[in-house]
Amino acid sequence: MISEHWLEEIKKKLLERNSKELILATGKTPSGHIHVGILREILICDSFRRILEREEKEPKVFLFLDSLDAAKRFPEYIKPEFRKKHLGKPFSFIPCPFEESECESYAHHFGNELISTFKDFGIKNEIIWAHELYKTNEMQEKIKIALKNNDKIKSILKKFILPTLDDVKKEQFNETQKNWMPVMVICEKCDKIQFRGKDDSIKPNRILKYDNKKDIVSYECQACGHKADISIYSGRLKLNWRIDWPAKWSIYKTTCEPAGKDHCVKGGSYDTGLEICKEIFGYMGPLKVAYEWLRLGDRDMSTSKGIVFTPKKYLELADPEIFRMLILRTNPLKHISLRIEEIPQYYDYYDKMENIYYNLEHAETEEEKDIINYMYPLIKVKSISKEKPRQIPFKVLSFFSQVQNILSLETLYEKALSILGYRDSESISFEEFKFLLKRTKNWIDEIKMIIENMNDDKQKRLLTQKITIFTIQDKIDRTIIDNLDEKQIKGISLVKNFFIENEYLDEEKIQNTIFTISKDQLNINPKTLFEALYLLILGKKFGPRLGSFLLLLDKDWLINRLTIEV
RNA sequence: GGGCUAUUGGCGCAGGCAGGUAGCGCAGCAGGCUCUUAACCUGACGGUCGGGGGUUCGAAUCCCUCAUAGCCCGCCA
Numbered sequence: 001m002i003s004e005h006w007l008e009e010i011k012k013k014l015l016e017r018n019s020k021e022l023i024l025a026t027g028k029t030p031s032g033h034i035h036v037g038i039l040r041e042i043l044i045c046d047s048f049r050r051i052l053e054r055e056e057k058e059p060k061v062f063l064f065l066d067s068l069d070a071a072k073r074f075p076e077y078i079k080p081e082f083r084k085k086h087l088g089k090p091f092s093f094i095p096c097p098f099e100e101s102e103c104e105s106y107a108h109h110f111g112n113e114l115i116s117t118f119k120d121f122g123i124k125n126e127i128i129w130a131h132e133l134y135k136t137n138e139m140q141e142k143i144k145i146a147l148k149n150n151d152k153i154k155s156i157l158k159k160f161i162l163p164t165l166d167d168v169k170k171e172q173f174n175e176t177q178k179n180w181m182p183v184m185v186i187c188e189k190c191d192k193i194q195f196r197g198k199d200d201s202i203k204p205n206r207i208l209k210y211d212n213k214k215d216i217v218s219y220e221c222q223a224c225g226h227k228a229d230i231s232i233y234s235g236r237l238k239l240n241w242r243i244d245w246p247a248k249w250s251i252y253k254t255t256c257e258p259a260g261k262d263h264c265v266k267g268g269s270y271d272t273g274l275e276i277c278k279e280i281f282g283y284m285g286p287l288k289v290a291y292e293w294l295r296l297g298d299r300d301m302s303t304s305k306g307i308v309f310t311p312k313k314y315l316e317l318a319d320p321e322i323f324r325m326l327i328l329r330t331n332p333l334k335h336i337s338l339r340i341e342e343i344p345q346y347y348d349y350y351d352k353m354e355n356i357y358y359n360l361e362h363a364e365t366e367e368e369k370d371i372i373n374y375m376y377p378l379i380k381v382k383s384i385s386k387e388k389p390r391q392i393p394f395k396v397l398s399f400f401s402q403v404q405n406i407l408s409l410e411t412l413y414e415k416a417l418s419i420l421g422y423r424d425s426e427s428i429s430f431e432e433f434k435f436l437l438k439r440t441k442n443w444i445d446e447i448k449m450i451i452e453n454m455n456d457d458k459q460k461r462l463l464t465q466k467i468t469i470f471t472i473q474d475k476i477d478r479t480i481i482d483n484l485d486e487k488q489i490k491g492i493s494l495v496k497n498f499f500i501e502n503e504y505l506d507e508e509k510i511q512n513t514i515f516t517i518s519k520d521q522l523n524i525n526p527k528t529l530f531e532a533l534y535l536l537i538l539g540k541k542f543g544p545r546l547g548s549f550l551l552l553l554d555k556d557w558l559i560n561r562l563t564i565e566v
Numbered sequence: 567g568g569g570c571u572a573u574u575g576g577c578g579c580a581g582g583c584a585g586g587u588a589g590c591g592c593a594g595c596a597g598g599c600u601c602u603u604a605a606c607c608u609g610a611c612g613g614u615c616g617g618g619g620g621u622u623c624g625a626a627u628c629c630c631u632c633a634u635a636g637c638c639c640g641c642c643a
Contacts, residue, residue: 070643164639
């Protein structure tokens with residue numbers, strides 16, 4: 001193999017470590033609706049899982065949900081009074097913000113929303129909730145180790161962070177380091193772990209003193225002022241992020257954890273984490289795999305700021321395979337712009353890839369063929385069939401979903417089966433078909449919204465044309481009829497007669513008839529008659545190819561529509 | 567102050583690690599299908615690969631440098 005997929009390169013490094021167990025990890029704070037960006041690291045791990053399982057290596061994959069992280073801000077869809085009340089508490093200590101649901105906590109609501117999509121995406125992993133992890137002896141031992149090694153930890157942080165700061169921040173950093181301890185306490189009185197000052201500064205309930213004989217720490221709550229001593233085994237202590245991460249690594253012996261570029265930056269938490277893991281917890285730490293953000297169009301997403309496009313939402317618009325494909329075909333260090341309006345093009349690429357995999361189409365190069373053969377099994381959610389799975393083309397679905405107001409689902413289903421070349425419903429059930437149609441409808445609606453919000457008129461028009469958005473009018477606008485000329489009206493009536501007189505029709509015949517009527521009987525440019533027909537049915541001058549379109553419509557409905565009173 | 571990524575025809579991108587006449591998709595253009603296309607088929611057009619310098623017989627590719635853009639970097643997470 002000349003060229004290799006980036007996953008293979010990382011895999012080699014993984015196997016060089018010669019670990020008995022291969023532990024893959026990912027993590028996320030459930031601070032709100034979790035957006036699709038997190039799937040990038042989850043899918044990288046899931047792909048490794050598949051690769052390693054194929055090689056009989058028995059990997060384990062964990063997803064750490066940082067439910068004990070403090071709410072430092074809330075997304076805008078959370079009510080103000082709720083925000084005010086719970087700001088500064090760990091997410092697992094905050095109730096579910098939505099009254100109608102009965103979740104255990106804020107963290108569970110959003111965490112479970114993410115988890116519920118894994119099955120559809122073909123993701124397998126084990127979930128570790130931070131608030132439960134911190135109740136375990138293992139984690140509490142790590143807290144103890146961290147407290148004992150406070151000075152050492154501080155010098156590591158200093159060594160890594162200081163060189164990356166400018167002078168002002170250097171001073172700030174040195175200042176906070178003076179009384180710094182690696183552990184925070186969740187106040188027993190108000191459940192808060194930090195306080196957000198009016199100047200937007202964050203004041204954590206950092207512990208003030210550690211009694212290493214009794215294993216008791218003292219703290220003062222920055223939010224309510226409560227002062228107390230508390231045992232390190234109380235379950236109310238939490239390590240600071242930069243120590244929390246390596247502590248988890250050392251407990252689970254994590255072999256590899258992908259992380260967003262924010263963590264992977266020089267002097268960031270990954271670098272300090274690895275050093276702390278090695279020096280304080282005595283474990284070499286995971287292989288660092290950095291990845292760039294996944295963007296929505298040209299915007300970054302942010303869970304806490306409420307710019308979200310969730311995996312659940314994605315699944316309402318398109319196939320999970322398409323998403324896996326986007327992630328796998330792109331080097332993790334490059335950013336991906338997920339563009340809803342380009343989903344048809346994604347499907348085109350997927351189809352091409354599938355054709356190449358099944359040897360129905362030639363790849364341009366050997367490398368392309370190799371890469372596709374490698375990726376395809378990692379992309380599929382269901383098992384791979386011997387022959388290329390038949391699918392209703394996206395364009396057809398897009399068309400079908402827009403004529404639902406005049407055509408029954410049954411008619412469309414029959415039509416779909418005939419396009420697929422099936423005489424029965426073996427390959428695609430009616431239920432599945434309904435689901436596909438609904439999903440495409442959702443996508444069309446989404447596109448309509450995107451078009452509406454576009455500022456550039458030219459872009460707007462291009463997109464409208466590219467995607468062929470149309471609506472069949474329930475009633476004809478009277479002004480349309482009034483604006484038709486004599487020949488157009490005559491033409492419409494001739495087309496109507498043609499439909500009445502002919503029992504069996506095909507699209508070619510319809511198409512040709514319209515031309516013949518225009519040229520021979522009316523002596524007008526065919527375009528004029530086409531426009532009249534489109535106006536009558538769609539309310540605008542253009543639409544899908546008329547022959548196949550009219551054939552699809554219910555004949556009686558069509559004849560009725562073509563009967564116009566002048 | 568530090569870092570990552572990007573800069574290749576109108577748009578979106580591949581190629582870059584292993585240097586050897588610049589590619590793909592979409593749009594645009596022309597023609598074809600007895601035939602409006604925002605259907606399909608065919609064809610042609612279109613780029614001095616962000617600027618500059620260096621290494622080389624030869625650079626989109628390697629090295630240096632500059633520029634522009636996006637994002638990230640104390641505490642907290």
